[in-house]
Amino acid sequence: MNWDTIEGNWKQLKGNAKEKWGKLTDDDLDIIAGKRERLIGKLQEKYGIAKGEFEKQVDEFQKYARLKAIKDAEKWSENNI
Template sequence: MAWDRVEGNWKQIKGTIKEKWGKLTDDDLDVIDGKREQLEGKIQERYGVEKSKAKAEVDTWFSDYDRRP
């Protein structure tokens, strides 16, 4: 699956994102609007992690999400 499916289904996926990264606010999720770079940036900001760590977390989440039926 390509990230564009995440973008296209963002409204449905927001709940899953919030379960994983609970510090993200509804406003954050609205601003992110399915954009991967925005998600990584907000994770960095809210959790105080380096860019590489945020990217790795999103990679892992995306890989797990992609395997869902």
């Protein structure tokens, strides 16, 4: 899953982002709007940790979002076949 897919599904994924990074507010998540660099910037601002560390965490979030999309597709298939 590329980042464009996350951006396109941000409304569904921002709750997961808030669970992972609890210091992000709803307003922060709206400002981020699924943009990778905005997410990393807000994380740096809120947590004061180096950009490289958050890039790793965001990469892991991207993997999570991919797995979530696969599970959702499988569930849809089971219910519609």
